[in-house]
Amino acid sequence: MTQNGDHIREFEQARPLLIGLAYRLLGSRAEAEDVVQDTFLAWSGTDRDVIEHPRAWLTSVCTRRSLDVLKSARRSRTDYVGYWLPEPMATGESATPETDLMVSESVTMAFLLVLERLTPKERAAFVLHDVFAMEYVEIAGQLATSEAACRKLVSRARVNVRQAGNTKPAPRDLQQCLIDAFQTALRTGAADDLAGLLARDAVLTADSGGKAASILGPVKGAERILTFVSRALPKFWSGYSITVAEINAQLALIVRDGPAAHAVVSFRVNADPWVSEIMVMRNPDKLRGFDLPD
Structure with missing residues (x-):
């Protein structure tokens, strides 16, 4: 396989993770796909030899791009006509392999609506830590903030999630x-x-x-x-x-x-x-x- 082929294969292996991350951050499958495509373009234009940890690099780029889109989306949603709901996504047998990471309690409509209450950085820190089990030190690098600040972001987010009540799938x-x-x-x-x-x-x-x-x-x-x-x-x-x-x-x-x-x-x-x-x-x-x- 050519080097370019390896480059694409590595990205495709990470795609489910990136789609799952971007969808939770944005509440929109269409926007998540756009973010992942932007991440792929950035990946394609980067010298892979200088990237020590490819998955961490991809997650970081995807997170930053999602935050940019989220900030813009939050502004546009203030002018949204009527009530706003997250974009639904199939997670059953009709879902594609790319949505394997979507099947969990952290992708219910109730959970996504709770995430809407959080600030962009709270949302990102909480999803990265509590959903994708990333360490605070790694999240700090992705959000360009301190480890202590990340802990505070996650703590505040958890309070909001607890106050929202049940967000898990019903029996x-x-x-x-x-x-x-x-x-x-x-x-x-x-x-x-x-x-x-x-x-x-x-x-x-x-x-x-x-x-x-x-x-x-x-x-x-x-x-x-x-x-x-x-x-x-x-x-x-x-x-x-x-x-x-x-x-x-x-x-x-x-x-x-x-x-x-x-x-x-x-x-x-x-x-x-x-x-x-x-x-x-x-x-x-x-x-x-x-x-x-x-």
């Missing part, structure tokens, strides 16, 4: 019950089973980015959610196909109009366990990965 049997109950409410209008799973103060949120018809504000309270799911949604989704898939390490629903993904429905479950949030992704820019081939 699998509960996930299936929830999927069944939601589909029953859509199909028949009978919402008793779903009512037995919702927290009283549950919310239903939707992300359209102003690019698709959707609610702009949250639907608050179990009673209002039940009415919306059993009466309003069936009118909008009549004739659409609905399939079950593992998305962000939990069972979710994909609603399609022909081959085109119309919505992805995900759920957040408290430690109680009660469903605290139903999340509906309607932004077409975030649904492209769920379209079927023509």
Whole structure:
């Protein structure tokens, strides 16, 4: 194999790690792929012989680029139309080998939403240390700060994560019950089973980015959610196909109009366990990965 071939092979071996890192930092698969591509270009233009630890070098470049994108994204999200949700990603059988590192409790929608509360450096330090098990001294070099500062960043981030409540996937049997109950409410209008799973103060949120018809504000309270799911949604989704898939390490629903993904429905479950949030992704820019081939 040529030297250039070795260069590419080394990068491809690190790609799952880089995708997993960038996705957690950005909450967007599309942005993560762009960051990893930028990292590859930097890697291709560098003399490999001067790089003592290739994986550390790649992680460092990917982290810095992600932070640049994250700072810009946070500014643009202040002008975002409606509610913002992370871009969903398949993590089940339909996922690609590149997403192997995504299947964990640190990729649930709930976890990604908690990360949104953190400052960019808190987010990076926490993900690098608590998710990817990197040492503080290594993280300090990547973030251009001191080891003591990194410890403080991670400590503050952990407080926010703990205060957010449960971010882990729900037990699998509960996930299936929830999927069944939601589909029953859509199909028949009978919402008793779903009512037995919702927290009283549950919310239903939707992300359209102003690019698709959707609610702009949250639907608050179990009673209002039940009415919306059993009466309003069936009118909008009549004739659409609905399939079950593992998305962000939990069972979710994909609603399609022909081959085109119309919505992805995900759920957040408290430690109680009660469903605290139903999340509906309607932004077409975030649904492209769920379209079927023509």
